Amino acid sequence: MPESLNRAIRWDTVVGALLIVLLLFSFTSVDGFGNALNLSFLIGNTLPVALVALPMTLLVVSGEIDLSVASTAGLSGAVMGALWNQGLTIEAIIPICLLLGVVCGLVNGLLVTRLGLPSLAVTIGTLAAYRGIAQIVLGSDAVTDFPTQYLDFAAGRIGDSFLPQAFLPFVVLLAIAFVVLHATPFGRSLFAIGASEEAARFAGIRVKRQKLILFTVTGLMASLTGVFWALHYASARYDNATGLELSVIASVLLGGIDFDGGKGTLGGAIAGVFLLGAAQNVMSLQDVSAQSQIVVTGVLLVVSVLGPRVARQISVARAGRRSAASTSTA
Template identity: 85%
Template sequence: MADTPLTRAVRRDTAVGALLVLLLLLSFGFVDGFGNALNLSFLIGNTLPIALIALPMTLLVVSGEIDLSVASTAGLSGAVMGALWNAGLAIETIIPLCLLLGVVCGLVNGLLVTRLGLPSLAVTIGTMAAYRGIAQIVLGSDAVTDFPAAYLDFATGRIDGTFIPYAFVPFLVLLAIAAVVLHATPFGRSLFAIGANEEAARFAGVRVKRHKLWLFVATGLLASLTGVFWALHYASARYDNATGLELSVVAAVLLGGIDFDGGKGTLGGAIAGVFLLGALQNAMSLLDVSAQSQIIVTGVLLVVSVLGPRVARQLATARASRRAASPVP
């Protein structure tokens, strides 16, 4: 079989999936309490915020862009949710308004990148600070905890007789939709083309700016949904909810084989990376590894995930150069 970008991505997916299986086997065998239903439910529930944002972030990175404001958007969504609940609005009204807010946040990022031509890294670092500041203005230092019991139960409960959280079911629906969009539609194929060579994609008739704008909007929407879920799952709406979550999302996506330069990767690999990181953090917590050490591990994985593909490309280029230079017998 020819060595194509797709086959290389599939091999990376297989490697990440194998690491996930190995980690789970080791954790079940050697980490006390890892395999009980309550802990597995906590593992999935605590990983879901990362997994939710990883869905649109994967598509965004494939297209060659990134959004570092996702955690601040989630925090802003949670803060607005708490403020509106304190103001007496019904939760059924509040949640759609929070999702609309996420769309606006994503739209701002997208317009700054696609219409003004600003780099997404710089733009979203700026809006990361701005959205978090607005969240603090909206809710201050208050913590809102008295949300309706039915919503709290859905965000924290699990299907009877299993370790699977209720919230995992809608996530699987969103995962299926994202997988179809990225891997089975012309829109998804155009994202790979944009990430590989934006100018070539534009000359081929791809609406590059429009596609990227939609991706930023989708990322804002899923980030705000994550903010709502976070507030309900942890039964607390605060302005600093989800602080630092963007690091975990980016680390997990890159760990799963999505190339930071764009144009390569699969959603399956990204989600495997998400749950690999989630299982690793869970196992470290059960082994009483400090939170600071867990952050260090996440940072190291992020660096390795970025360096790995580049080193592999350089080695492949060097081997190809040596073959070309070697005399033909």
């Protein structure tokens, strides 16, 4: 099979094509989808998932996972609200929240890399712990009186366009993550670690340090997402971002990132993020219930794990047939 055709049927390419098809269908067949307000709403609601998906992609490529990102975001928002009630300025609060995210990610990373605990179990535990701390910090209060200029930045649009103002910083972060994963030795080492941690260690890659960096950056981005969430929705609550981890994992895996590590592209992951976000937006416009949307997300999560594996099995089978045919011809 020609190499160009192999690239064309890669899972991440399929997801990108599905996103285009969904957008074309939605613009032509779904009432209200194409107006600027709805498109801004779609992108703004998808940005929290996209922000966390950047480091999560790198983490899953390396063979690990962090299920505590939503709780870290919720804790960041709760601390933000509590400190605002104490009279601190927003300029002082945001760095504190980001530092808190670094600490949360560092705790996850140390438990995984120094104690050898599985990241799935560790982050399920910290998922509950960080959410519980958030509730202790803020209780059931909702803080809504943040400075107008910050609320406008998090929820406002660029001029008369449909693009949110927060989309431009995201593009910068996306570019940085893309270069790191696909154009640096650090990124290449993550693929090596995900493919075979033992082989990567023998090749001189400092596996534990790389993973610790990833968990720390993931915590940082989760806390940044918590700040953005509170400002975008003009409400800091301890239960902010509940369920975000499911959307992030579903999107990343849907984009072709192998759950076992070592395979995938950031472009595919982001295509998965916006495919899921667009599908949820269309379902909302069609008055599909929130419970049904959760079911769809779960189904997509299963498909995202199953699809690439089936595609690889088909590819291996085709390669075997080509090898057998060439041998018989010879």
